[in-house]
Amino acid sequence: MKVISKQTNSRDCLICGVDNENGLKANFYNLEDGSVGSLFTFKFNHQSYPDRVHGGMISALLDELAGRALWVTNPELVGVTGNLNVRFKKPVPYNKPLKGRGIITSRRGKVFTAKGEILDENNCVLAESEATYIIIPNTQIATDSDLQNDLSIMVEDNITEIDF
Numbered sequence: 644m645k646v647i648s649k650q651t652n653s654r655d656c657l658i659c660g661v662d663n664e665n666g667l668k669a670n671f672y673n674l675e676d677g678s679v680g681s682l683f684t685f686k687f688n689h690q691s692y693p694d695r696v697h698g699g700m701i702s703a704l705l706d707e708l709a710g711r712a713l714w715v716t717n718p719e720l721v722g723v724t725g726n727l728n729v730r731f732k733k734p735v736p737y738n739k740p741l742k743g744r745g746i747i748t749s750r751r752g753k754v755f756t757a758k759g760e761i762l763d764e765n766n767c768v769l770a771e772s773e774a775t776y777i778i779i780p781n782t783q784i785a786t787d788s789d790l791q792n793d794l795s796i797m798v799e800d801n802i803t804e805i806d807f
Contacts, residue, residue, distance in 0.1 A: 644674045644675055644676060644678075644680065644804065644805055644806075644807045645674065645675040645803070645804055646672040646673070646674060646675075646680070646802055646803050646804060646805060647672075647673045647674060647675055648672070648673045649670065649671070649672050649673070649797070649798075649800075649802070650670075650671040650672065650673060650679065650711060650714055650718070651794055651795055651796055651797050652668075652670065652671075652794075652796040652797070652798050653793050653794050653796065654793050654796060655793070656707075657703055658703055658704055658707040659671065659707065661796050661798060665688055667683055667685065667686075667689070667700070667704065668683070669681050669682070669683035669704065669707070669743075670682055670683070670798055670800065670802070671707075671708075671711050671714075672802060672805065673714075673715045674715075674744075674805070674807075676746075677715055677716070677746065677747075678712060678715065678744050678745060678746035679708060679711045679712050679714065679715050679744065679745045679746070680742065680743065680744050680805045680807065681704075681707075681708060681742060681743040681744075681745075682740065682741075682742050682802065682805065683704070683740075683741055683742075683743070684737070684738065684739065684740050684741065685700065685735065685736070685737040685738070685739075685741070686737055686738070687737055687738065689737055690737055694734070694736060694737070695734045695735065695736070695737075696734075696735040696736065696737050698729070698731060701729065701731065701735050701761065701770050702727060702729050702772070704743060704759075704761065705727070705729055705743070705745075705759035705760075705761065705770060705771070705772035705774075706724055706727050706759070706772070706774060707745075707759075708743045708744065708745030708759035708760075708761075708772075709727075709745040709746075709757035709758060709759040709772060709773075709774045709776070710722050710724065710745070710757070710774070710776055711745055712745040712746050712747045712757045712759075713747065713755060713757075713776065713778070715747075719781075720778050720781075721778065721779060721780075721781050721784050722755065722776035722777060722778050722779075723776060723777055723779055723784075724774060724775075724776055725754070725774075725775040725776060725777050726774060726775050727772055727773075727774040728772060728773050728774070729770060729771070729772045730770065730771050730772070731769075731770050732768055732769055732770060732771065733767065733768075733769045733770075734769070735761060735769045735770055736763075739763070739764070740764060741761055741762065741763060741764075741769075742761075742762050742805060742806075742807070743759065743760060743761045743762065744759065744760050744762070744807060745757055745758065745759045745760075746758055748773075753777055753778040753779075754775060754776070754777055754778070755775070755776050755778070756773065756774065756775050756776075757773075757774055757776065758771065758772065758773055758774075759771065759772040759774070760772070762807070766806070766807065
C-alpha cells in the first residue's frame with residue numbers, strides 16, 4: 644500500500660518515543676486507503692514468556708495504531724482511549740520485523756472507534772483490536788507548547804510503500 648506521508652514521533656512515548664531506551668521506537672505512516680501503517684520490531688525486553696512479546700506491549704501498540712488513525716485526517720486532534728478490546732490470535736515474536744495497521748471504523752462528534760492489527764511478514768494477523776476514543780482538547784493532555792514540542796520529532800526514512 645502506498646505511503647502518503649509520515650507521522651511524527653514523540654520523545655518519551657513507550658511506543659513511538661525516540662528517546663525512550665526501553666521503548667519500541669515504532670514509526671507510523673499515513674496510507675492511501677485512509678489507514679495508518681507501522682513498521683516495528685519488538686525487542687527482547689518486551690517479552691513475557693520466552694520468544695513471545697508481552698500482552699501489555701501488544702495491547703499498547705494496538706492502542707497506538709487505532710488511536711493514530713485519527714491523525715491521518717486530523718493531525719491536530721488528540722484522542723484518549725475509552726476502551727480497548729484485544730484478541731491475541733498467535734504468539735507475537737520479538738527480534739523480527741512486523742507491521743501494523745489502524746483504521747477508523749466510525750466517528751460521531753467527539754467519539755470514534757477504530758480497529759488495529761499486528762501482522763507478520765506473510766500478512767498473517769497475530770493480534771487485533773477494536774477501541775473507542777474520546778477526542779479532547781490538547782490542553783487537557785498538556786500545554787499546547789509542551790504537547791507540540793513532544794510530538795514534533797520527524798524520523799526521516801525512505802519508506803514509500805508497505806506490503807499489506
